[in-house]
Amino acid sequence: MPDKKLSIYYSFLSFFVIGIIAFIIVRSFYHLDYQWDFSVLGPYIWLPSSDGGGPGLFLQGLWITIKMSFEGILFGSILGIIFGILLTTNEKVSKTAALIYVDIFRNTPVLVQLYVAYFIVGTAFNLSGSVAGVLTMSLFCSAYVAEIFRGTLANFEKGQIDAAKALGLSPLQIARKVIAPQALRNMLPPLVGQFVSLIKDSSLLSVVAIPELTKEAQNAVTVTFRSFETWFFIALLYFVVNTLVSSFGRYLEKRLSVSLKQ
Amino acid sequence: MSQEVVVSLKEVNKIFRTPKTEHHVLKGINFEVKQGEVVALIGPSGSGKSTCLRTINALETITSGDVEVCGINYRNSKKSLHMIRRNTGMIFQRFELFPHMTAIENVALGPNLVLGKSKDESYKMAKDLLARVGLANHMDKFPKGLSGGQQQRVAIARALAINPKILLCDEPTSALDPELVDEVVDILVDIAATGMTMIVVTHELYFAQKVSQRTMFLENGYIVEQGDTKKMFAAPKTERLQSFLKRITHQ
Ligand SMILES: Nc1ncnc2c1ncn2[C@@H]1O[C@H](COP(=O)(O)OP(=O)(O)OP(=O)(O)O)[C@@H](O)[C@H]1O
């Protein structure tokens, strides 16, 4: 807890930092000699009635981004828990295998993984771009989920397990009633962080010609030459989606930790 | 008082092994505790008191020797391990209440899952026990909302909830603010008075004197001296115990 006196310095420091950032941004935009025109984005957001109306390419792309990210998160979490369990067992072979898996997917660029999945594996097994894309995102995500799972369990307070054992609970009862509820809450913040970063990484799917949000933005830029407007708007869409995801995570975290508060 | 032996340790050795080091913590421990006896275990930090206590309910495995609780040796089967833990309750220095459960949920968990009682019955039992430790008005609070003394009393109720024959206490008062020590000591003394068999690890000599008939002094993995608590504290026989008592009363 910072004491009263310190908190004044903290406020001062924040104002200082915010001030500097604001100055840099304002000055940069002031020097930018550019006629802003966001109106060209209109038809990309919502089709004009002459074209029959309905969601424009950006919203369609957004939907694909959301859908594929969701699938990646879902399959990634399921796989991740399986690999996470393997990582926490004492069985040497499966543990090593899981470790190698996790290391490969965590320590290589997603872009390369995507190329391999699409051009090499995808060609051999005749996978479509979206299948290869979801596959890559799932595997990539699962490596992080596995590591989060392992880390949370490794840091789980041993005293709690001792207390549960001393009470006479069976291993299964300990896992379900004592470890799971607490570990789940502890895992939530890093998991949500991982999901948010996966949604951002899904922009890489544009390189395998999947018409997701970033791909649609690239297409729009080549037609309109309005790259600033386009990318700012796209960033806003990512921001909205990810803020919703983080807020939901925070809400869940709060609900799960009512018990941990005063 | 019945003379049935409920806890017996024979030539118990415990060596903690890491790839590089070996740490011989218990060096041939022998003792017996009879039903209804209250025994204090004292000794300097690191002498192996907690380890010794934890071998009794098999939270710690032993390297050699034999531990028997109520005639059961946990080496025999998984079932006997479970039976030993059903027969023993444990109280920890840092309470170790389950933070995601209210006080009453913490206490009702054992009866419900371990004794197989219905939810209603378990809650009724938990209610009675919490009332007994003076927490009738705090049953629906989560551990974080309770003082240290209150948390430890919930932990005592939780340990008693499975109707143990033996209560193991590992420094039950040493994480408490001084003004909260007495509320926990009083309850443990009350429990001792009901005829519960207890083994209490403690640094507080006055607590040891208040609660126990017999004391064992553990140092460096050996039981150096044991005997009647009052006599031992009044007239320690070994030089080691003398200097230990001197050191601890000076603090
Ligand atoms: N899991 C473990 N692995 C390795 N060494 C251990 C382990 N648990 C305890 N020890 C060591 O065993 C020795 C005895 O520990 P123990 O906790 O039994 O002492 P204690 O008498 O209870 O001390 P304290 O008064 O500080 O609680 C210590 O030196 C400790 O470092």
Ligand SMILES: [Mg+2]
């Ligand atoms: Mg100890």
